[in-house]
Amino acid sequence: MLAFEALARLRSVTLASEELSVTPSAVSHRIRQLEARLGVKLFARSSGNLDFSLTTEGASYLARVREAIAALQQVPAGVPEGRRSRLRVAVTPTFSRQLLLPRLAAFRAAYPEIDLVLQVTIPFLNVTAEDADIELRFGTGPFPDRESLHLQSDEVTPVCSPSYLQEMGPFDGFDTIETISRARLIRCPLEPWRSWFSACNIALAEPNDSLGGNAAGGSQFNDIGLVLDAAVAGFGVALMRLQLGASWLDSGQLLRLSPKNAPSPHHYFLCWKPGTLQRWECAAFVDWLREALPSGVHPAKGKPGF
Numbered sequence: 001m002l003a004f005e006a007l008a009r010l011r012s013v014t015l016a017s018e019e020l021s022v023t024p025s026a027v028s029h030r031i032r033q034l035e036a037r038l039g040v041k042l043f044a045r046s047s048g049n050l051d052f053s054l055t056t057e058g059a060s061y062l063a064r065v066r067e068a069i070a071a072l073q074q075v076p077a078g079v080p081e082g083r084r085s086r087l088r089v090a091v092t093p094t095f096s097r098q099l100l101l102p103r104l105a106a107f108r109a110a111y112p113e114i115d116l117v118l119q120v121t122i123p124f125l126n127v128t129a130e131d132a133d134i135e136l137r138f139g140t141g142p143f144p145d146r147e148s149l150h151l152q153s154d155e156v157t158p159v160c161s162p163s164y165l166q167e168m169g170p171f172d173g174f175d176t177i178e179t180i181s182r183a184r185l186i187r188c189p190l191e192p193w194r195s196w197f198s199a200c201n202i203a204l205a206e207p208n209d210s211l212g213g214n215a216a217g218g219s220q221f222n223d224i225g226l227v228l229d230a231a232v233a234g235f236g237v238a239l240m241r242l243q244l245g246a247s248w249l250d251s252g253q254l255l256r257l258s259p260k261n262a263p264s265p266h267h268y269f270l271c272w273k274p275g276t277l278q279r280w281e282c283a284a285f286v287d288w289l290r291e292a293l294p295s296g297v298h299p300a301k302g303k304p305g306f
Contacts, residue, residue: 002110002291003030004042008062011052021106026294085114085281090121090132094225095268098244103292110288114281123190123223133282135271138190146271149286152293153268154241155261156195159254164234165305174237174257175200184236187220188227191239191264199262228254243294255305 006016007027017024035042042058054062091100096118107116123138141148158174160183165171171179185193185207197204219235221227228245231238232253240254241264248254270286277283 002288003027004034005062005065007031007043007052008054008058013052019106020292021103022292023294029294030291085279086117087114087134087281087285088117088119088132089134089136089285090119091136092121092123092138093223094244095136095138096120097225098247099293100289106292107285107288111281111284114284116285133272133276133279134285137269137271139266139269141267141269143269143271145273147274147276148269148271149290151268151270151290152243154243154264156191156239156241156264157261158196158237158257159228159231159240159245159249160237160257160305161232161234161253162255162305164231164236165255165257167234169257169305171237171257171305173260175202175260177202177204180204184219186227186230186236186238188224188239189220189222190224190266191227191241193239195262195265196239199260257305259304 002020003016003022003026006019007013010016010019013024013027017027020027031042038061040057040061041055042061043052044055045052100118104116107114119132121132121135121137135146136151137143137146137148141150158171160168168182171183174180174183180202187193187207192206193204194206196202219230221230224241224244227238228240228248230236231240232248237257238254240248242261245254249256270289272282272286277286
């Protein structure tokens with residue numbers, strides 16, 4: 001909804017992406033999804049798809065979208081004018097730092113009357129210090145005690161620091177038992193190595209402590225961000241979520257060991273108790289974050305080490 005309104009107003013994918021703090025491809029993807037769901041063309045492309053003008057159907061739909069956005073931004077009946085709304089959101093640590101915080105300025109600009117309170121939740125356990133209105137959960141779903149929205153999937157690939165690669169490499173694609181056996185695998189229960197083994201058709205079991213210090217039994221961390229920081233520090237090879245770890249690749253702190261990606265078995269979901277989205281600020285946040293985040297996996301930037 002937000003991507004459509006911004007593109008209709010600005011008539012430029014680039015300008016709309018800058019306003020929403022997302023990539024141009026994310027805006028285009030949202031528009032294609034919306035057109036497919038509605039079954040109509042909302043925009044007439046021209047000038048090599050650089051200029052977007054509304055079709056008749058698009059102009060009609062825009063009027064309804066703006067009415068809906070205006071309704072979300074109105075102060076609910078019975079609430080004194082000028083009263084601020086408090087929204088408590090529980091998020092996992094690395095997701096918050098890497099994907100949410102860089103985009104929050106756009107949310108604050110769109111909804112200045114909402115005071116956002118971020119709380120930390122523990123992945124898988126879904127434990128928060130206080131009750132939250134909206135929770136980010138990491139896993140496979142479904143969640144029987146919550147309504148949920150699938151927010152994002154990702155793919156994984158092995159990475160290590162340049163110094164570790166120089167010391168222990170080359171690893172030649174990191175897709176055989178021989179190359180993997182020469183590495184110390186950094187382990188994390190949130191991102192199991194079996195995803196990579198399965199993608200490469202390698203008959204290896206999930207690494208565990210009982211296997212000692214060889215390739216199957218390296219250090220373990222229970223936070224994805226700590227796993228990547230450990231890889232930077234030379235602890236070994238980590239399995240990295242591409243969207244979550246993009247900044248480590250872009251900075252050159254970590255290098256990809258393979259051009260191949262493997263689908264992660266775990267996904268991000270937004271969850272809430274039944275009835276929560278009747279509160280306008282909760283519905284606004286869910287709608288905004290769904291639009292703001294890339295939903296698909298895009299090729300990661302950064303220097304390859306293969």
